Amino acid sequence: MAGESELREVRLEGDDGSSAAIRTQGATLTSWKTADGQERIFVSSTAKYERGAAIRGGVPVCWPQFAMRGPLRQQHGFARNSTWQVARQDKASVVLTLDETTAKLAEGWSAPFALEMEVSLGKDTLTQELRVRNTDPTQSLSFTTALHTYFTVSDLPSVEISGLQGLQYDDNARNGAIVTEQGDRVRIEGEVDRLYEAVPGAVELRHAGGGVRLLRHALPDVVVWNPAEDKASRLADLSDWRGFVCIEAAHAAGAPVELAPGASWVGRQEMSKL
Numbered sequence: 001m002a003g004e005s006e007l008r009e010v011r012l013e014g015d016d017g018s019s020a021a022i023r024t025q026g027a028t029l030t031s032w033k034t035a036d037g038q039e040r041i042f043v044s045s046t047a048k049y050e051r052g053a054a055i056r057g058g059v060p061v062c063w064p065q066f067a068m069r070g071p072l073r074q075q076h077g078f079a080r081n082s083t084w085q086v087a088r089q090d091k092a093s094v095v096l097t098l099d100e101t102t103a104k105l106a107e108g109w110s111a112p113f114a115l116e117m118e119v120s121l122g123k124d125t126l127t128q129e130l131r132v133r134n135t136d137p138t139q140s141l142s143f144t145t146a147l148h149t150y151f152t153v154s155d156l157p158s159v160e161i162s163g164l165q166g167l168q169y170d171d172n173a174r175n176g177a178i179v180t181e182q183g184d185r186v187r188i189e190g191e192v193d194r195l196y197e198a199v200p201g202a203v204e205l206r207h208a209g210g211g212v213r214l215l216r217h218a219l220p221d222v223v224v225w226n227p228a229e230d231k232a233s234r235l236a237d238l239s240d241w242r243g244f245v246c247i248e249a250a251h252a253a254g255a256p257v258e259l260a261p262g263a264s265w266v267g268r269q270e271m272s273k274l
Protein backbone atom coordinates (compact mmCIF):
# COMPACT_ATOMS: atom_id res chain seq x y z
CA MET A 1 0.00 0.00 0.00
CA ALA A 2 1.48 3.32 -0.98
CA GLY A 3 1.84 6.05 1.63
CA GLU A 4 0.27 9.45 1.17
CA SER A 5 3.53 11.05 0.07
CA GLU A 6 3.85 8.62 -2.88
CA LEU A 7 0.35 9.46 -4.05
CA ARG A 8 0.66 13.19 -3.64
CA GLU A 9 -0.24 15.11 -6.74
CA VAL A 10 0.47 18.81 -7.30
CA ARG A 11 -1.94 20.60 -9.61
CA LEU A 12 -1.03 23.74 -11.57
CA GLU A 13 -3.30 26.24 -13.29
CA GLY A 14 -2.08 28.52 -16.07
CA ASP A 15 -3.40 32.03 -16.69
CA ASP A 16 -4.55 30.90 -20.13
CA GLY A 17 -6.90 28.23 -18.69
CA SER A 18 -4.42 25.35 -19.05
CA SER A 19 -3.60 22.90 -16.25
CA ALA A 20 -0.97 20.33 -15.26
CA ALA A 21 -0.45 17.62 -12.65
CA ILE A 22 2.83 16.40 -11.18
CA ARG A 23 3.32 13.44 -8.84
CA THR A 24 5.94 13.42 -6.13
CA GLN A 25 6.50 9.82 -7.27
CA GLY A 26 9.42 10.38 -9.65
CA ALA A 27 8.54 14.11 -10.11
CA THR A 28 6.51 12.70 -12.96
CA LEU A 29 4.37 15.11 -14.97
CA THR A 30 1.11 13.16 -15.43
CA SER A 31 -1.12 15.69 -17.17
CA TRP A 32 -0.90 18.78 -19.33
CA LYS A 33 -4.23 20.07 -20.57
CA THR A 34 -4.00 23.03 -22.90
CA ALA A 35 -6.60 25.79 -22.69
CA ASP A 36 -8.68 24.08 -25.38
CA GLY A 37 -9.24 21.21 -22.92
CA GLN A 38 -7.03 18.70 -24.80
CA GLU A 39 -4.94 16.29 -22.72
CA ARG A 40 -1.46 16.21 -24.29
CA ILE A 41 0.17 13.63 -21.99
CA PHE A 42 -0.55 9.90 -21.93
CA VAL A 43 -0.61 7.85 -18.73
CA SER A 44 -1.40 4.13 -18.77
CA SER A 45 -4.66 3.29 -17.00
CA THR A 46 -2.78 0.38 -15.39
CA ALA A 47 0.14 2.53 -14.15
CA LYS A 48 1.36 1.71 -10.63
CA TYR A 49 1.20 4.45 -8.03
CA GLU A 50 3.41 2.74 -5.46
CA ARG A 51 6.53 3.51 -3.49
CA GLY A 52 9.60 2.52 -5.49
CA ALA A 53 7.77 2.06 -8.81
CA ALA A 54 8.00 4.22 -11.91
CA ILE A 55 4.77 5.54 -13.40
CA ARG A 56 4.07 4.09 -16.86
CA GLY A 57 3.40 7.26 -18.81
CA GLY A 58 3.66 10.98 -18.20
CA VAL A 59 7.20 12.34 -18.15
CA PRO A 60 9.44 10.11 -16.04
CA VAL A 61 12.88 11.59 -15.30
CA CYS A 62 15.61 9.19 -16.40
CA TRP A 63 18.61 9.98 -14.16
CA PRO A 64 21.51 9.31 -13.50
CA GLN A 65 21.37 7.16 -16.56
CA PHE A 66 19.33 6.84 -19.70
CA ALA A 67 18.50 3.19 -20.55
CA MET A 68 21.64 1.17 -19.71
CA ARG A 69 24.01 3.99 -20.74
CA GLY A 70 25.82 4.29 -17.44
CA PRO A 71 27.27 2.19 -14.62
CA LEU A 72 23.99 1.04 -13.06
CA ARG A 73 22.15 -2.20 -13.71
CA GLN A 74 18.88 -0.30 -13.32
CA GLN A 75 17.30 0.78 -16.62
CA HIS A 76 16.76 4.58 -16.72
CA GLY A 77 18.27 5.07 -13.23
CA PHE A 78 16.54 5.71 -9.93
CA ALA A 79 15.11 9.25 -10.06
CA ARG A 80 11.84 8.02 -11.60
CA ASN A 81 11.42 5.42 -8.82
CA SER A 82 12.14 7.86 -5.99
CA THR A 83 9.77 10.07 -4.03
CA TRP A 84 10.66 13.75 -4.52
CA GLN A 85 9.95 16.62 -2.10
CA VAL A 86 7.87 19.67 -3.01
CA ALA A 87 10.18 22.63 -2.30
CA ARG A 88 8.15 25.55 -3.71
CA GLN A 89 4.79 25.88 -5.34
CA ASP A 90 2.58 28.61 -6.70
CA LYS A 91 -0.42 28.64 -9.01
CA ALA A 92 1.41 27.91 -12.25
CA SER A 93 4.74 26.40 -11.21
CA VAL A 94 6.33 23.94 -8.82
CA VAL A 95 9.85 22.91 -7.84
CA LEU A 96 10.53 19.37 -6.61
CA THR A 97 13.84 18.21 -5.17
CA LEU A 98 15.72 14.96 -4.68
CA ASP A 99 19.09 14.17 -3.15
CA GLU A 100 21.00 11.11 -2.01
CA THR A 101 19.34 11.18 1.42
CA THR A 102 15.79 11.03 0.00
CA ALA A 103 16.27 8.97 -3.19
CA LYS A 104 15.75 5.24 -3.51
CA LEU A 105 19.35 4.78 -4.64
CA ALA A 106 20.25 2.02 -7.07
CA GLU A 107 22.71 -0.64 -6.03
CA GLY A 108 26.23 0.60 -6.69
CA TRP A 109 25.45 4.33 -6.49
CA SER A 110 27.13 6.29 -3.69
CA ALA A 111 27.71 9.81 -5.09
CA PRO A 112 25.95 12.77 -3.45
CA PHE A 113 23.87 15.11 -5.64
CA ALA A 114 21.07 17.67 -5.57
CA LEU A 115 18.34 17.57 -8.22
CA GLU A 116 15.60 20.10 -8.85
CA MET A 117 12.73 19.72 -11.28
CA GLU A 118 10.77 22.87 -12.05
CA VAL A 119 7.53 22.61 -14.00
CA SER A 120 5.84 25.80 -15.16
CA LEU A 121 2.86 26.68 -17.31
CA GLY A 122 2.89 29.55 -19.80
CA LYS A 123 0.59 30.52 -22.63
CA ASP A 124 0.12 27.30 -24.64
CA THR A 125 3.41 25.98 -23.23
CA LEU A 126 4.71 23.77 -20.47
CA THR A 127 8.37 23.99 -19.45
CA GLN A 128 10.33 21.42 -17.45
CA GLU A 129 13.76 22.31 -16.17
CA LEU A 130 16.00 19.69 -14.57
CA ARG A 131 18.84 21.15 -12.50
CA VAL A 132 21.67 18.93 -11.27
CA ARG A 133 24.32 20.02 -8.77
CA ASN A 134 27.34 17.97 -7.80
CA THR A 135 27.46 18.36 -4.02
CA ASP A 136 30.60 16.27 -3.60
CA PRO A 137 33.56 18.51 -2.61
CA THR A 138 36.20 16.32 -4.27
CA GLN A 139 34.74 13.87 -6.83
CA SER A 140 33.23 14.65 -10.21
CA LEU A 141 29.69 13.51 -11.05
CA SER A 142 28.86 11.82 -14.33
CA PHE A 143 25.38 11.09 -15.76
CA THR A 144 23.18 10.57 -18.78
CA THR A 145 19.55 11.61 -18.69
CA ALA A 146 16.22 11.97 -20.49
CA LEU A 147 12.82 13.54 -19.99
CA HIS A 148 10.84 10.54 -21.19
CA THR A 149 7.67 12.18 -22.49
CA TYR A 150 4.66 10.04 -23.39
CA PHE A 151 2.58 12.21 -25.75
CA THR A 152 -1.01 11.17 -26.15
CA VAL A 153 -2.06 10.60 -29.77
CA SER A 154 -5.58 10.21 -31.12
CA ASP A 155 -4.64 7.82 -33.90
CA LEU A 156 -1.16 6.23 -34.03
CA PRO A 157 -1.11 5.66 -37.84
CA SER A 158 -1.63 9.40 -38.35
CA VAL A 159 1.51 10.29 -36.35
CA GLU A 160 4.19 12.31 -38.15
CA ILE A 161 7.32 13.53 -36.38
CA SER A 162 9.45 16.15 -38.11
CA GLY A 163 12.84 17.71 -37.36
CA LEU A 164 14.88 14.51 -37.64
CA GLN A 165 15.67 14.27 -41.35
CA GLY A 166 19.29 13.57 -42.25
CA LEU A 167 20.28 12.68 -38.69
CA GLN A 168 21.97 9.52 -37.52
CA TYR A 169 20.22 7.24 -35.06
CA ASP A 170 20.86 4.06 -33.08
CA ASP A 171 18.06 1.70 -34.01
CA ASN A 172 17.42 -0.26 -30.82
CA ALA A 173 14.59 -2.18 -32.44
CA ARG A 174 17.22 -3.52 -34.93
CA ASN A 175 20.06 -4.52 -32.60
CA GLY A 176 21.52 -1.02 -32.39
CA ALA A 177 22.11 -0.62 -36.14
CA ILE A 178 23.35 2.88 -37.05
CA VAL A 179 20.95 4.38 -39.57
CA THR A 180 20.56 7.79 -41.24
CA GLU A 181 17.04 9.19 -41.24
CA GLN A 182 15.96 9.70 -44.85
CA GLY A 183 12.39 10.89 -44.55
CA ASP A 184 11.20 14.33 -43.53
CA ARG A 185 8.46 12.70 -41.43
CA VAL A 186 8.95 9.75 -39.05
CA ARG A 187 5.93 7.47 -38.84
CA ILE A 188 5.21 4.75 -36.29
CA GLU A 189 4.95 1.51 -38.21
CA GLY A 190 5.74 -1.42 -35.92
CA GLU A 191 8.16 -1.18 -33.01
CA VAL A 192 10.17 2.04 -33.03
CA ASP A 193 13.06 2.58 -30.58
CA ARG A 194 15.52 5.14 -31.93
CA LEU A 195 18.09 7.39 -30.37
CA TYR A 196 18.72 10.34 -32.70
CA GLU A 197 22.02 12.08 -32.01
CA ALA A 198 22.61 15.82 -31.82
CA VAL A 199 19.23 17.02 -33.05
CA PRO A 200 19.74 20.70 -33.92
CA GLY A 201 16.30 22.30 -33.70
CA ALA A 202 12.67 21.80 -32.72
CA VAL A 203 10.96 18.44 -33.11
CA GLU A 204 7.29 18.52 -34.02
CA LEU A 205 4.67 15.87 -33.45
CA ARG A 206 1.49 15.96 -35.52
CA HIS A 207 -1.40 13.51 -35.35
CA ALA A 208 -5.06 13.55 -36.36
CA GLY A 209 -6.05 15.11 -33.02
CA GLY A 210 -3.45 17.88 -32.76
CA GLY A 211 0.24 18.63 -32.47
CA VAL A 212 3.05 19.68 -30.16
CA ARG A 213 6.40 21.39 -30.72
CA LEU A 214 9.29 20.33 -28.50
CA LEU A 215 12.21 22.70 -27.88
CA ARG A 216 15.26 21.58 -25.88
CA HIS A 217 18.19 23.15 -24.05
CA ALA A 218 21.29 21.06 -23.17
CA LEU A 219 19.40 17.91 -24.14
CA PRO A 220 20.90 17.35 -27.59
CA ASP A 221 19.54 13.89 -28.39
CA VAL A 222 15.99 12.72 -29.08
CA VAL A 223 14.52 9.27 -28.51
CA VAL A 224 11.41 8.12 -30.38
CA TRP A 225 9.75 5.06 -28.86
CA ASN A 226 6.64 2.98 -29.28
CA PRO A 227 6.76 -0.72 -28.37
CA ALA A 228 4.02 -1.95 -30.77
CA GLU A 229 1.81 -4.90 -29.91
CA ASP A 230 4.26 -7.71 -29.18
CA LYS A 231 6.60 -5.81 -26.84
CA ALA A 232 3.66 -3.97 -25.24
CA SER A 233 2.07 -7.28 -24.29
CA ARG A 234 5.11 -7.91 -22.05
CA LEU A 235 4.68 -4.60 -20.20
CA ALA A 236 2.08 -5.39 -17.54
CA ASP A 237 1.58 -1.73 -16.61
CA LEU A 238 0.90 -0.52 -20.16
CA SER A 239 -2.78 -0.37 -21.03
CA ASP A 240 -2.77 0.93 -24.60
CA TRP A 241 0.29 1.09 -26.85
CA ARG A 242 -1.78 2.75 -29.57
CA GLY A 243 -2.49 5.75 -27.35
CA PHE A 244 0.96 7.37 -27.30
CA VAL A 245 4.33 7.99 -28.79
CA CYS A 246 7.33 8.83 -26.64
CA ILE A 247 9.56 11.68 -27.78
CA GLU A 248 12.34 12.00 -25.23
CA ALA A 249 14.69 14.95 -24.84
CA ALA A 250 17.99 13.37 -23.79
CA HIS A 251 21.69 13.68 -23.16
CA ALA A 252 22.48 10.07 -23.91
CA ALA A 253 24.33 9.42 -27.16
CA GLY A 254 27.74 10.97 -26.69
CA ALA A 255 29.93 11.31 -23.62
CA PRO A 256 28.02 11.63 -20.32
CA VAL A 257 27.63 15.01 -18.63
CA GLU A 258 30.66 15.49 -16.32
CA LEU A 259 30.24 17.86 -13.39
CA ALA A 260 33.27 19.02 -11.41
CA PRO A 261 32.90 19.21 -7.60
CA GLY A 262 30.33 21.91 -6.80
CA ALA A 263 29.35 22.43 -10.46
CA SER A 264 25.79 22.57 -11.83
CA TRP A 265 24.01 21.66 -15.06
CA VAL A 266 20.61 22.71 -16.38
CA GLY A 267 18.57 20.83 -18.99
CA ARG A 268 15.20 22.05 -20.20
CA GLN A 269 12.35 21.12 -22.48
CA GLU A 270 9.51 23.32 -23.58
CA MET A 271 6.41 21.83 -25.14
CA SER A 272 4.01 24.08 -26.97
CA LYS A 273 0.72 23.49 -28.67
CA LEU A 274 0.76 23.49 -32.48
Ligand SMILES: O=P(O)(O)OC[C@H]1O[C@@H](O)[C@H](O)[C@@H](O)[C@@H]1O
Pocket (backbone or CB within 6 Å): 067, 075, 076, 148, 172, 193, 194, 223, 225, 248
Ligand atom coordinates in the same frame (compact mmCIF):
# COMPACT_ATOMS: atom_id res chain seq x y z
O1 LIG B 1 10.11 0.01 -19.77
P1 LIG B 1 10.97 1.21 -19.46
O2 LIG B 1 12.14 0.89 -18.58
O3 LIG B 1 10.15 2.35 -18.92
O4 LIG B 1 11.57 1.70 -20.84
C1 LIG B 1 10.74 2.03 -21.90
C2 LIG B 1 11.56 2.38 -23.13
O5 LIG B 1 12.25 3.59 -22.89
C3 LIG B 1 12.93 4.11 -24.03
O6 LIG B 1 13.55 5.30 -23.66
C4 LIG B 1 13.95 3.12 -24.51
O7 LIG B 1 14.57 3.62 -25.68
C5 LIG B 1 13.31 1.78 -24.77
O8 LIG B 1 14.30 0.82 -25.14
C6 LIG B 1 12.56 1.30 -23.55
O9 LIG B 1 11.88 0.08 -23.85
